[in-house]
Amino acid sequence: MYWTGILVTAIVAVFPSWVNGQQSGWIENQVNATMCAWKGLRTSQLKDTAYMDGGFLFWTPGFADGGYGVPEQDGNPLGIIYTLNFSMPFNSSTNISSIFNTISKAPNGGAANNLAPNYYDGAMLANDSEFFLYGGLLRNTIVYSPPDGDEVLSYQASDSGLVKPGFRPGFLNDKLPDGVTRYITYGGAANAPSENKAWYFGGYRSPSGGPVYQPSLNNSLNPLNVSNTLITLDISQASPKWSNTTLPNGIPSRANPSVVWVPVGEQGILVVLGGVSYPYYSTSAQVSLNEPQSRKDSPGYMANVDIYDIASGKWYQQTTIGAPPQLAMGCAVVATAQDSSSYNIYYYGGFDGLNEDQDFNDDVWVLSLPSFMWMKISSGDPEHARAGHQCLTPYPDQMVTIGGFRSSKGGGLNCLDGGILQVFNLTEGKWLTSYDPNSWNMYGVPEMIHLMIGGDYAGGATVTTPSPTGWADVGLGSVFATTYPASKIATSYPYSSQGPGNGTRGSWNNNSKGGGTPSWVAPVLGVVLGLVFLTAIAVAIMLYRRRSLLLKKNGGSENPPYDRHHRIRKWLNGTNEKAQTVTTEDPPSRYDDMESRNETPLRSIGYTSPSPIPEMAQYEMPENQRPFELMGE
Numbered sequence: 001m002y003w004t005g006i007l008v009t010a011i012v013a014v015f016p017s018w019v020n021g022q023q024s025g026w027i028e029n030q031v032n033a034t035m036c037a038w039k040g041l042r043t044s045q046l047k048d049t050a051y052m053d054g055g056f057l058f059w060t061p062g063f064a065d066g067g068y069g070v071p072e073q074d075g076n077p078l079g080i081i082y083t084l085n086f087s088m089p090f091n092s093s094t095n096i097s098s099i100f101n102t103i104s105k106a107p108n109g110g111a112a113n114n115l116a117p118n119y120y121d122g123a124m125l126a127n128d129s130e131f132f133l134y135g136g137l138l139r140n141t142i143v144y145s146p147p148d149g150d151e152v153l154s155y156q157a158s159d160s161g162l163v164k165p166g167f168r169p170g171f172l173n174d175k176l177p178d179g180v181t182r183y184i185t186y187g188g189a190a191n192a193p194s195e196n197k198a199w200y201f202g203g204y205r206s207p208s209g210g211p212v213y214q215p216s217l218n219n220s221l222n223p224l225n226v227s228n229t230l231i232t233l234d235i236s237q238a239s240p241k242w243s244n245t246t247l248p249n250g251i252p253s254r255a256n257p258s259v260v261w262v263p264v265g266e267q268g269i270l271v272v273l274g275g276v277s278y279p280y281y282s283t284s285a286q287v288s289l290n291e292p293q294s295r296k297d298s299p300g301y302m303a304n305v306d307i308y309d310i311a312s313g314k315w316y317q318q319t320t321i322g323a324p325p326q327l328a329m330g331c332a333v334v335a336t337a338q339d340s341s342s343y344n345i346y347y348y349g350g351f352d353g354l355n356e357d358q359d360f361n362d363d364v365w366v367l368s369l370p371s372f373m374w375m376k377i378s379s380g381d382p383e384h385a386r387a388g389h390q391c392l393t394p395y396p397d398q399m400v401t402i403g404g405f406r407s408s409k410g411g412g413l414n415c416l417d418g419g420i421l422q423v424f425n426l427t428e429g430k431w432l433t434s435y436d437p438n439s440w441n442m443y444g445v446p447e448m449i450h451l452m453i454g455g456d457y458a459g460g461a462t463v464t465t466p467s468p469t470g471w472a473d474v475g476l477g478s479v480f481a482t483t484y485p486a487s488k489i490a491t492s493y494p495y496s497s498q499g500p501g502n503g504t505r506g507s508w509n510n511n512s513k514g515g516g517t518p519s520w521v522a523p524v525l526g527v528v529l530g531l532v533f534l535t536a537i538a539v540a541i542m543l544y545r546r547r548s549l550l551l552k553k554n555g556g557s558e559n560p561p562y563d564r565h566h567r568i569r570k571w572l573n574g575t576n577e578k579a580q581t582v583t584t585e586d587p588p589s590r591y592d593d594m595e596s597r598n599e600t601p602l603r604s605i606g607y608t609s610p611s612p613i614p615e616m617a618q619y620e621m622p623e624n625q626r627p628f629e630l631m632g633e
């Protein structure tokens with residue numbers, strides 16, 4: 001334990017150079033560094049590029065003797081924002097930090113200090129050419145004074161489309177107007193570039209409503225009180241317009257819900273999913289202030305979704321069926337059927353917000369609108385699960401998840417299984433092992449969903465109202481009856497490839513078993529709905545078994561129709577060979593990929609943190625190698 005302490009200190013002392021990806025300044029005998037986990041970051045996609053800011057980014061040092069050090073995070077003293085250009089192919093053996101680019105929030109790439117300190121959580125509110133860094137938690141330090149409550153940093157990545165000579169990307173310091181503060185965190189953010197608007201729903205504030213910090217011993221500065229607000233950023237005019245409205249009664253604020261913008265109605269709607277009340281992570285003791293109440297409230301945040309119609313400013317709440325359990329800190333994206341007959345919201349990951357040491361969620365759930373039916377389309381493996389990550393959809397059929405952290409089950413900080421980036425095929429409902437800018441397709445409604453709502457991959461849903469409950473409010477029905485002008489939505493795919501990849505565009509298998517007019521849907525609906533829960537369970541088992549089968553068969557008997565599929569099967573194949581050589585009762589996990597690329601997983605080299613790295617340790621690290629004290633201690 002003593003030695004661990006020394007190691008941690010040593011790593012912290014030299015950390016700034018890692019962040020820069022430089023070789024100098026590493027600790028003795030260190031030969032490389034690998035991104036391990038990234039908790040509470042904020043991201044958004046502007047045109048062809050993902051921007052990633054803030055949070056706690058943990059790195060694992062590799063040493064010349066083949067060993068690995070304890071993963072640590074340094075609080076990003078250089079104010080680095082990472083970017084990922086979706087022209088860049090990657091796969092499970094790619095060194096992810098080598099395909100990220102960086103931009104520095106600090107002047108001349110020096111120390112960021114209080115000009116651009118590192119925020120945990122908060123949001124990146126964006127349109128297609130600029131973003132605003134809003135909310136989130138700083139570490140409380142007396143080394144320097146923090147930015148004011150009305151300060152917000154924005155970044156102009158490109159001009160509005162017309163390439164003006166002389167334009168340079170860069171940061172701007174903006175001021176929030178009276179009545180809006182940055183002292184808020186744990187809210188849910190959504191961007192609608194086609195409307196030039198973005199939102200921050202709910203979240204937590206300090207009891208005073210003033211400064212709020214990463215949880216410390218002084219509760220008066222901890223994010224303990226819910227904020228019953230919806231913050232709106234409107235950048236359709238030359239100068240950004242911020243506004244702050246109070247949520248009506250019956251629309252519950254909470255911590256870390258997911259919010260998505262869905263293209264229905266005149267200006268679209270926001271759909272708020274999940275989140276918890278009284279999360280353990282808002283206190284320094286890391287204990288929920290009211291766990292029983294959280295268990296009572298939180299499942300309802302998934303079962304009854306809150307909907308905001310942007311054009312009218314009205315809130316609605318609609319009951320769903322077959323909802324997942326309470327989950328916070330997951331991520332959500334929307335995929336629209338090609339004929340707009342359904343809008344499928346994918347929710348991945350997260351956990352109950354109460355226990356960091358229990359299994360996290362690795363399932364992918366879909367809430368299909370306007371039927372408001374949930375279906376679990378992918379059953380996961382707790383080892384691969386994550387929370388505090390973000391997801392983006394570079395292509396209509398693909399979701400990329402970025403960052404996150406793992407359950408501390410078993411003790412200590414565990415690196416993400418499979419790595420910082422994961423790719424999910426939204427049409428197929430399956431995880432992919434690679435991303436290739438040349439390999440994509442239009443979105444198809446997954447079979448499991450179109451069997452439930454009618455129609456086929458191309459759309460044609462026949463369940464077009466919430467079933468079986470009907471509309472909670474006729475007003476919401478008419479919002480859904482109004483078509484959003486899809487022509488407003490700009491896309492930036494396909495991306496030119498920066499790599500050697502040569503994928504092939506496939507097409508979905510359109511001979512849906514539920515195709516045509518599924519006349520059985522209406523009469524048997526009741527039965528079907530009753531079976532939803534059973535099905536979900538059956539499917540869970542089936543998928544799990546099928547996954548194992550796939551791994552065993554290696555696709556040997558099946559001739560994959562496309563190169564890309566072939567490649568993926570080869571990956572699975574490789575995984576399997578590895579799995580067979582490992583005598584273990586564990587199901588094959590993505591660790592096997594790591595082993596096959598000589599990156600010994602932490603687990604298998606017997607890495608267990610002598611004692612779990614306490615959350616507080618992260619707040620107590622010296623920042624920029626200067627001494628500091630927590631205020632009030």
Ligand SMILES: *[C@@H]1O[C@H](CO)[C@@H](O)[C@H](O)[C@H]1NC(C)=O
Pocket residue numbers: 021022031032033034062095096097098
């Ligand atoms: C990954 O690439 C970065 C930047 O090129 C490098 O600093 C780092 O050591 C590499 N990590 C590994 C595990 O090779």
Ligand SMILES: *[C@@H]1O[C@H](CO)[C@@H](O)[C@H](O)[C@H]1NC(C)=O
Pocket residue numbers: 031032033062063064065066067068095598599600
């Ligand atoms: C990183 O260092 C470890 C430990 O020396 C080594 O096993 C591993 O192969 C290295 N990874 C890369 C990508 O060089």
Ligand SMILES: *[C@@H]1O[C@H](CO)[C@@H](O)[C@H](O)[C@H]1NC(C)=O
Pocket residue numbers: 048049085086087496497498
């Ligand atoms: C992303 O990569 C492509 C291809 O190299 C390039 O044309 C584009 O400018 C890059 N985007 C950004 C924001 O740098």
Ligand SMILES: *[C@@H]1O[C@H](CO)[C@@H](O)[C@H](O)[C@H]1NC(C)=O
Pocket residue numbers: 089090091092093094095434
């Ligand atoms: C995986 O990506 C690396 C570059 O990141 C590339 O060298 C390698 O060929 C890729 N592997 C496969 C199987 O595509």
Ligand SMILES: *[C@@H]1O[C@H](CO)[C@@H](O)[C@H](O)[C@H]1NC(C)=O
Pocket residue numbers: 127128129130159160161196235236237238239240
């Ligand atoms: C994003 O907002 C800014 C600020 O209003 C505006 O100048 C720019 O044109 C917008 N970008 C796009 C792609 O519409």
Ligand SMILES: *[C@@H]1O[C@H](CO)[C@@H](O)[C@H](O)[C@H]1NC(C)=O
Pocket residue numbers: 179180181182183184209227229231244245
């Ligand atoms: C929203 O407005 C209320 C009332 O003016 C104010 O007390 C609160 O601080 C504001 N919230 C945020 C997050 O700006």
Ligand SMILES: *[C@@H]1O[C@H](CO)[C@@H](O)[C@H](O)[C@H]1NC(C)=O
Pocket residue numbers: 206207208209224225
């Ligand atoms: C925050 O919550 C505490 C305890 O419930 C309450 O006493 C206090 O008034 C709240 N603060 C605000 C600004 O509402």
Ligand SMILES: *[C@@H]1O[C@H](CO)[C@@H](O)[C@H](O)[C@H]1NC(C)=O
Pocket residue numbers: 502503563
């Ligand atoms: C990509 O692969 C296809 C099929 O294997 C081949 O016909 C084509 O020439 C390849 N394209 C490039 C740019 O390598």
Ligand SMILES: *[C@@H]1O[C@H](CO)[C@@H](O)[C@H](O)[C@H]1NC(C)=O
Pocket residue numbers: 397398425426427428432439440441505506507508509564
């Ligand atoms: C996703 O799955 C669909 C259906 O199997 C396929 O057509 C499409 O090419 C896949 N996309 C990728 C990127 O693998």
Ligand SMILES: *[C@@H]1O[C@H](CO)[C@@H](O)[C@H](O)[C@H]1NC(C)=O
Pocket residue numbers: 456458507508510515516
């Ligand atoms: C799928 O089938 C429907 C009719 O059943 C047709 O309208 C649609 O164009 C087909 N889509 C594709 C991609 O083949």
Ligand SMILES: *[C@@H]1O[C@H](CO)[C@@H](O)[C@H](O)[C@H]1NC(C)=O
Pocket residue numbers: 218219220221631632633
């Ligand atoms: C907690 O912080 C508040 C606000 O900075 C301060 O007024 C108070 O004295 C602190 N409490 C303790 C016990 O240090």
